[in-house]
Amino acid sequence: MAKTVGEFVCERLYAWGVRRVFGYPGDGINGILGGLQRFGTDKIAFIQVRHEEMAAFMASAYAKFSGELGVCLATSGPGASHLITGLYDARLDHMPVLALAGQQARAAVGGHYQQELDLVSMFKDVAGAFTQQASVPPQVRHLLDRAVRIALGERRVTAVIFPNDLQELPYEEPPRKHGTLHSGVGYSAPKVVPYEADLRRAADVLNAGKKVAILVGAGALQATDEVIAVAEKLGAGVAKALLGKAALPDDLPWVTGCIGLLGTKPSWDLMTGCDTLLMIGSGFPYSEFLPKEGAARGVQIDIDPGMLSIRYPMEVNLVGDSAETLRALLPLLVQKEDRSWRETIEKNVAAWWKEMDERAHVTAQPVNPQRVTWELSPRLPERAIITSDSGSCANWYARDIKIRRGMMCSLSGGLASMGAAVPYAIGAKFAHPDRPVIALVGDGAMQMNNMAELITVAKYWREWANPTWVVCVFNNQDLNQVTWEQRVMEGNPKFNASQQLPDVPYHRFAELIGLRGIYVDDPGMLAGAWEEALGAGQPVVLEVKTDPNVPPLPPHITLDQAKKFTSMLVKGDPEEKSTLLGTAKEVLSSVFSKE
């Protein structure tokens, strides 16, 4: 029997190197699933998720952690629309992800049919680089070839939509005649390096600087040695955008940690005190954390011209691969003899880590959330992968985890979506089954969708070479990050109707579905709990009852924000009687005293 279009799709994806697809079935996509069944799940594994959005998050995380194409699959209508948020996550973080979606039969399209959405229009923004709906079998080959090559080459999301009747038809190669396409498989990333003259202009700016600050992002993840060499030569300090947290280890004394709202005071001092800024592979969005316009000369390196000079007007804009460009730049740089700038940075960094230690040990009711990550950090196994959800835990992830060489970490950066940490941690395991994986998640995000995805973990963990997979839930019964934003940014007291969360026994839910559950409501138990979780030999939900009144404040607070905060205290907050007053005032005053 001739192979079907569905079988051909699998065969072609396999030829492109695709070995797993994250997805969920439905009658809109059953022809491709039937094709996969016949093609062989030993060649392309189907990872069954609980929700299509999670499949897209997993594909995004898989691309981030493996460096390969992530593929997700969904049925027509609601399955396809469920993919959207996860695809936007990949889009905003520049990840190559291919979405395969079903559609109603060709004869029904345009007929307000059940589960018929205008999918080309729907995907067109998120997968704007390439979205096409197949209409005849000979078209499928080039649609797939282009969708994969564009996703990989442009680091974009692409989508191919398949009407369900088309999936069942016999596959036909494009005939040799006018009006047909004859495409092929294969893509190799080029070496992208700026011209010598532009490198010289960049070197001139960097050599003239006396106080050089470097900011690295996800684009520098493969350039660790090169960034270290350049920073050493320039006597520079290096701050990290959240997605670039693993680009440099935190045990280097001149690495100031993360930058921005979730960042550190030494990163703030680095950026406000520098006279020259070198930005490498970062789309870090908040310009107010960079030097004031005109206060520093700037050089930027990015593989994507669209990301150049949009956060700070740079003097030299270099399009290039980070590692290759830095390697080419290095011989043009002059070793800075005056190390006083570097010494100041190192002093600031040492003081900051001491302050982090103190903040983690401030008494809270019952557990200080910062203590959770502080205790995890030295216990992180080699080569661990850490993911974080969006919420207050992202602050503790950004600030308290000392990343070491060989580790990986990520989160939903550009989109900053809730609900990504568990699917990210699952995607990480499929990319690196031999690495221990740890996810940090708030209770709101756990309730939103991460809990359901634990079922996916229960289904697959026995296939993973290393069974260590831990999700730590910060149970504070609050949408805490936003509660604090409402207080500090808006000057409003906590609004219980929108912020308070029901208490859920996450550790017991874990046990119900066959995972290990650990519960901690005493900071003294944390060290032992982490050790137990990391050595459990099976996936664990570590639930910690944390205090919502420990403020995840930005490293630098403006006077305006402080005034609003004070007015909130006057207006009255349901938590007024708690430790909020003490802790928040303490932290605020410590921030101001350093101004």
Ligand SMILES: Cc1ncc(C[n+]2csc(CCOP(=O)(O)OP(=O)(O)O)c2C)c(N)n1
């Ligand atoms: C999908 C989505 N909805 C809403 C938000 C806005 N938001 C950001 S953090 C947050 C609170 C998260 O609460 P939780 O998961 O309990 O973590 P916590 O801040 O309490 O530690 C919300 C609502 C978001 N980022 N993503």
Ligand SMILES: [Mg+2]
């Ligand atoms: Mg919470």
